[in-house]
Amino acid sequence: MEDLLKYPLFTKLGALAVIVLLLLIGLGLIEDVVRDRQRYRSMTAQSVADSLAGPQTLMGPMIHSACVESWDVETGKGEERRTVEQRREFLLTAMPEQLKVVTGAAMEERARGLHKVNTYNLKSHVTAQWGALTSLQPQSTMKGSRMNCGAPILMVAVGDARGIRTARVTLGEQALVLKPGTFHPTYTRGLHAGLPESVRGQATGLTATLDLELVGTERLAIVPIGGNTEVQMSSSWPHPSFSGQFLPSEREVTKAGFTARWRLSSLATTAQKDIADGKRVCVNSGGGGDDSSEYATGNATPRECAESFSVAFVDPVNPYTLADRATKYGVLFIALTFVAVGLFELMKKLRVHPVQYLLVGSALCSFFLLLVSLSEHLPFGISYGVAATACVLLLAYYASHMLGSLARGIPLGAGIALLYGLLYVLLQLEQTALAVGSIALFLVLAAVMVLTRKVNWYGLTSPAGTPRPPLPPREPPSVPPPHSGLATSTQPGRP
Numbered sequence: 001m002e003d004l005l006k007y008p009l010f011t012k013l014g015a016l017a018v019i020v021l022l023l024l025i026g027l028g029l030i031e032d033v034v035r036d037r038q039r040y041r042s043m044t045a046q047s048v049a050d051s052l053a054g055p056q057t058l059m060g061p062m063i064h065s066a067c068v069e070s071w072d073v074e075t076g077k078g079e080e081r082r083t084v085e086q087r088r089e090f091l092l093t094a095m096p097e098q099l100k101v102v103t104g105a106a107m108e109e110r111a112r113g114l115h116k117v118n119t120y121n122l123k124s125h126v127t128a129q130w131g132a133l134t135s136l137q138p139q140s141t142m143k144g145s146r147m148n149c150g151a152p153i154l155m156v157a158v159g160d161a162r163g164i165r166t167a168r169v170t171l172g173e174q175a176l177v178l179k180p181g182t183f184h185p186t187y188t189r190g191l192h193a194g195l196p197e198s199v200r201g202q203a204t205g206l207t208a209t210l211d212l213e214l215v216g217t218e219r220l221a222i223v224p225i226g227g228n229t230e231v232q233m234s235s236s237w238p239h240p241s242f243s244g245q246f247l248p249s250e251r252e253v254t255k256a257g258f259t260a261r262w263r264l265s266s267l268a269t270t271a272q273k274d275i276a277d278g279k280r281v282c283v284n285s286g287g288g289g290d291d292s293s294e295y296a297t298g299n300a301t302p303r304e305c306a307e308s309f310s311v312a313f314v315d316p317v318n319p320y321t322l323a324d325r326a327t328k329y330g331v332l333f334i335a336l337t338f339v340a341v342g343l344f345e346l347m348k349k350l351r352v353h354p355v356q357y358l359l360v361g362s363a364l365c366s367f368f369l370l371l372v373s374l375s376e377h378l379p380f381g382i383s384y385g386v387a388a389t390a391c392v393l394l395l396a397y398y399a400s401h402m403l404g405s406l407a408r409g410i411p412l413g414a415g416i417a418l419l420y421g422l423l424y425v426l427l428q429l430e431q432t433a434l435a436v437g438s439i440a441l442f443l444v445l446a447a448v449m450v451l452t453r454k455v456n457w458y459g460l461t462s463p464a465g466t467p468r469p470p471l472p473p474r475e476p477p478s479v480p481p482p483h484s485g486l487a488t489s490t491q492p493g494r495p
Contacts, residue, residue, distance in 0.1 A: 015354035021332065023361040030368050037372060038320040044115035049217045052119060053163030056216030057281045057308070058101075059223040060156035061128045061169070061208050063094040063136065063195065064184060065341035067149040071142040079224065091185070091245060092149070094135045095272045096128035097205075099226025105235040107313060118313045119217050119236070121165075126156075126210040128226070136200045152195040156210060159221070159281070165213040169193055172207060186278040199232075221310035224264045224271045225283055231262040237313045244309030245269070262309060274306035281306050319375030319383070322427050327368045329423055334361050336444060337395075340415055342453060344403050356402050360395060367391040370433040388420035 049055070051145055069088040098383035099314045103124035110117050140149045154176065158164065161180065169191075176193035183192055199206060221244065222231055236257040242248055246269070248260035266272055282305035337360060345352045367387050398412025400406045422440055 001080070012354065015173055016338065016357060019354055019358045020338075021246065021363060022358070023334055023365055024331065026362070026365045027327060027368070030330075030365065030372075031324070031327050034320055034324045034372055037376070038324070041115045044112040045117045045218065047112055048110050048117040048119065048159075052217060053215050054162040054217055054412040055159060055219035056122070056163055056214055057157070057221040058122075058124070058161035058212075058214070059158075059187065059225060059275070059281060060190070061096065061126065061154050061210055062225060062275070063130070063133070063152050063154050063199075064092075065092045065136050065200070065208075067092055067138045067140060067147060067151045068322055069141065069145050069147055071145040075350060088141065090138075092136050093276050094130055094133050094152075095225050095227070095229040095275070096204045097131045098127075098129040099224070099229045100233040101125075101222065101229075101233075103231070103233050103310075105220065105233065105234065105237070105313070107237050114313075117217060118315060119215065120220070120237075120313060122212075122216065122220065124210070124212045125212065126212065128208050128210070130204060130206045132203045133199055133201055143149070148202075149264075150195055152199055153183050153192050154185075154195055154208060155182040155184060155190060155192040157184065157190040157214070157281075158177060158214060159189065160216065161189040163215040164191065166211075166214060167191055167213070168211045170209050171195070186280065189314055196205055218314075219310055219312045221281065221308045222262075223275065223306055223308045224262070225275055226264075227266045227272075229262070229264045229269075232259070232260045233311065235311075235313070241312040241314045242309070243312065245307045248310040253370075267309050271307045277419075279304060279306040282309055283434070303437055313321070316385070319372070319380045321382055324373060325369060325373045326423060327439065329426070330365065330368060332441075333364050333419060333423075337364060337416060337421060339362070339444075339448060340412055341399075341402075343448065344408055344412065347451065350403060360397065360402075363391055363395055363398070364416075374439050384420075386415070389423075392417045392420065405413065 026252055026486070065474045069090070072083050073086050074081060074083050101124060103122055105120040105122050108121060110119050129347075133152075136152055137151055140147065154169065154171070160299055164442055170176060171193075177193075178191050178193050180191060182188060182190045196461050224246070234257065238253065238257055240253065240258045240260070242251070242260065246262060246264060249263050251260040254260060270441075338357060341352055341357065341360065344350060367390075370387035370390065371383055375384055377383075378386070392413050395416050396409050398409075399412040400409025403409055403412065422436075426436060
């Protein structure tokens with residue numbers, strides 16, 4: 001121990017290493033708090049979805065008819081010979097040749113405690129046109145078989161039927177009587193209306209219109225089952241996230257909201273075949289419907305899902321996401337601040353106790369906890385400004401006493417304020433955050449190297465009480481020795 005105390009630099013470095021370890025543990029606990037709050041927010045969103053309606057999927061209108069083909073088969077021989085009836089159940093479907101959807105989403109914010117969830121009220125006008133309905137005519141697969149088909153049914157499927165507020169379907173000029181359910185084996189949630197048997201095989205086709213008011217949470221998906229599908233969507237929400245297999249062909253996003261338009265042909269999508277084959281409609285967020293599942297949970301892979309496109313009404317200023325990103329820079333904050341204090345200690349020949357380093361690091365860690373707690377009650381920008389200002393003032397005041405003068409504390413506080421400003425810029429950036437952060441770190445490293453370029457590091461590691469070895473003396477400039485003997489004459493004729 002006595003030998004170790006002879007080298008104060010190594011002793012202090014060991015103490016600082018212990019302090020950094022303690023601060024890392026503190027940062028880890030703060031990150032756990034942020035994750036817990038994120039989990040609580042997800043539970044709140046699920047609670048709202050359970051009470052109101054989950055993410056919605058809109059599919060239809062489409063026509064289907066359940067059929068049964070039966071035939072007789074003789075089995076056995078002699079007295080054991082008997083006739084057995086065999087059956088084949090199948091579903092006939094007719095997808096619209098032209099499908100046009102005009103919809104608007106009015107946003108409604110729901111809150112549970114401190115957490116808010118984006119919900120929407122969707123008002124849609126859908127026009128579907130069918131050509132000749134030959135696909136509803138059953139085809140026999142066995143000679144002499146008997147066909148029995150139920151009445152054709154026009155159906156509209158949604159992700160969560162609890163979100164249906166009003167619905168009206170007209171066929172031509174006739175309003176149809178709507179009933180809950182779809183009578184479809186896969187897409188069970190929605191509504192349906194019975195059609196007369198005369199439409200089966202009708203050569204002139206049909207035109208149906210649907211006026212639907214639908215409530216959902218956070219996300220809306222649409223399945224393009226038309227031969228040609230055109231969807232026009234508008235909303236006052238300024239932060240849409242478009243996803244799925246198809247992005248809008250036209251879109252305009254402003255602070256007042258967004259408008260988007262999709263134009264799709266059956267030549268570009270397999271949605272018609274996917275729905276005819278009974279594939280599930282998958283969305284990226286679980287909801288209250290039977291027809292929704294998540295890719296991430298492993299319930300369904302993209303190949304098992306029908307093609308669709310969706311819009312998520314996301315909140316880009318999610319305080320927990322930004323706070324989680326901010327805490328990842330905590331180690332860098334502590335390291336740069338300790339470097340700044342160490343430079344003052346080195347350049348001004350001061351002595352800063354390890355406990356003072358610990359207090360400075362604890363103040364830096366408290367910023368992230370303040371940020372999370374304040375952002376639950378205030379906008380994120382205001383919360384960030386209040387937390388950063390409080391920490392900068394505290395550190396500048398403490399540094400003025402720690403470093404011996406106000407003239408030294410203010411530059412340290414200004415440097416920490418610059419760090420908080422840089423962090424806020426990084427949190428707002430997405431594509432260029434890495435480039436800006438790496439350039440800033442390089443500039444800090446360059447500044448440290450320039451300031452310490454003349455430091456005698458060997459002298460800092462000398463044992464306590466031992467004078468630092470002097471720098472080697474500079475050698476005098478070399479001067480040629482004086483000439484000895486008689487001077488040599490350069491005049492011609494002289495010896």
